[in-house]
Amino acid sequence: MYNLLKGKRGIIFGALDDMSIAWKVAEKAYDEGAIFTLSNTPTAIRFGQIDELGKKTKAEVIAADATSVKDLENVFKRSMEVLGGKIDFVLHSIGMSLNVRKKRVYSDLDYNFLDKTLDISAISFHKMLQVAYKLDAISEWGSVVALSYVAAQRTLYGYNDMADAKALLESIARSFGYIYGREKKIRVNTISQSPTMTTAGSGIKDLTGLMDFTERMSPLGNADAEECANYCMVMFSDLTKKVTMQNLFHDGGFSNMGMSMKAMSQYNKSLESDASLGD
Ligand SMILES: NC(=O)c1ccc[n+]([C@@H]2O[C@H](COP(=O)([O-])OP(=O)(O)OC[C@H]3O[C@@H](n4cnc5c(N)ncnc54)[C@H](O)[C@@H]3O)[C@@H](O)[C@H]2O)c1
Numbered sequence: 001m002y003n004l005l006k007g008k009r010g011i012i013f014g015a016l017d018d019m020s021i022a023w024k025v026a027e028k029a030y031d032e033g034a035i036f037t038l039s040n041t042p043t044a045i046r047f048g049q050i051d052e053l054g055k056k057t058k059a060e061v062i063a064a065d066a067t068s069v070k071d072l073e074n075v076f077k078r079s080m081e082v083l084g085g086k087i088d089f090v091l092h093s094i095g096m097s098l099n100v101r102k103k104r105v106y107s108d109l110d111y112n113f114l115d116k117t118l119d120i121s122a123i124s125f126h127k128m129l130q131v132a133y134k135l136d137a138i139s140e141w142g143s144v145v146a147l148s149y150v151a152a153q154r155t156l157y158g159y160n161d162m163a164d165a166k167a168l169l170e171s172i173a174r175s176f177g178y179i180y181g182r183e184k185k186i187r188v189n190t191i192s193q194s195p196t197m198t199t200a201g202s203g204i205k206d207l208t209g210l211m212d213f214t215e216r217m218s219p220l221g222n223a224d225a226e227e228c229a230n231y232c233m234v235m236f237s238d239l240t241k242k243v244t245m246q247n248l249f250h251d252g253g254f255s256n257m258g259m260s261m262k263a264m265s266q267y268n269k270s271l272e273s274d275a276s277l278g279d
Contacts, residue, residue: 004237006033009083011075012059013039013066013128014093016048019198021147022093023053024229030057032233034089037079039064066094066124069131076137086139089236092128092146095121097162100203106160114161121165122172129176129188140185143236146173147228148190148247150255158205170247177245187244191231194222194251216262218252 010029015022015038022038029036035058040050042063054061060082064071079087098104098113125146132138151159152166170190177188195201195211204210215222223231231250234240249255 001031001033002233004032004233004239005029005089008034008088008236009079009085010034010036010089010091010236011039011079011087012036012091012093013064013075014091015040015050015053016044016199018049018053019225020093021193021196021198021225021228022091024225025091025093025232026053026057026059028226028229028233029089029236030059032237034236035059035083036089037062037075037082039066039075041065066092066128067119069127072124072127072131073135076132076135080137086142087132087137088139088142090128090132090138090142090144091232092125092144094124095147095162095165095200097121097160097165097203099161104160109161114164117161117165118168121162122168125169126172126176129172129180133176133180133184136184138180138184138186141187141238141241142184143187143240144180144189145232145235146190148192149195150192150249150251152192152247154255156210158210160205173247174245181244187235187240189235189244190247191228191235192247192249192251192255193228194218194224194254196222196225196228198225213263214251214254216266217257217260218254219257219260220252222254223250223252 012022012026015026038059039062045063050061062075062078064075097117099109104110148166148170151163152170173188173190180186180188
């Protein structure tokens with residue numbers, strides 16, 4: 001431990017169970033000396049394990065639907081009350097698509113579901129930032145991070161309407177990052193994480209095959225949830241005060257690859273087996 005977050009107050013949205021990226025972030029933030037609150041939906045609190053995480057990290061759990069401005073106001077107000085001051089860091093680790101869940105493909109989207117996808121997975125980030133801004137709830141040099149995915153910028157088969165949500169999320173980080181930086185010296189960034197085996201991750205089409213592919217393509221291999229949490233610690237710390245409005249790839253190098261030796265050798269094997277199927 002480096003005491004990177006000693007004396008800092010935070011809010012962590014999106015820990016569901018011990019697979020969640022937000023769960024690992026909470027454990028690391030606790031180890032790094034932060035105090036914080038945890039938030040998730042009433043349903044997630046009921047069916048997930050967040051209460052256990054709250055006990056372990058001495059964090060109050062505050063129920064909120066991140067699409068509700070009223071709920072978010074309550075989270076920020078209550079957090080400042082229990083933590084004894086303004087907030088230094090916020091993690092938005094929230095994503096959900098009903099089109100993905102209900103197997104509606106991208107060329108046959110249900111538009112009510114699309115509205116929900118965008119509201120939950122992207123606009124909630126704007127709502128969070130706007131609520132915090134109006135309440136003046138984040139301290140100077142504070143840091144806000146949301147989690148994104150490379151499909152925001154490159155087309156990946158099967159990521160569906162979540163790609164559009166992530167593109168919007170990354171844009172919100174830039175647009176609000178400008179205002180928050182200019183007015184309050186607050187950083188707003190997204191971290192674009194490798195595919196990771198979590199509840200939300202398992203919604204991604206053929207996640208196991210995709211993870212094998214990205215593992216072979218990335219010179220450093222896939223980044224796991226714990227490594228993502230480590231990166232969040234750096235982004236919440238005072239070591240990255242001038243980093244803002246960025247989408248930061250945390251993917252072992254995947255996003256800058258076109259083809260790798262390992263992926264090519266696997267691809268060639270499938271060509272051989274295709275050729276043998278030909279006769
Ligand atoms: N797992 C991956 O492969 C991967 C890769 C890149 C980015 N991400 C992103 O990381 C973030 C965290 O996902 P995860 O993989 O840890 O999965 P997860 O399922 O553990 O976390 C998703 C969380 O979103 C919460 N949520 C859903 N609707 C909500 C609402 N209306 N209000 C508040 N919270 C709500 C869920 O309760 C859950 O805790 C998401 O933004 C996801 O898109 C995940």
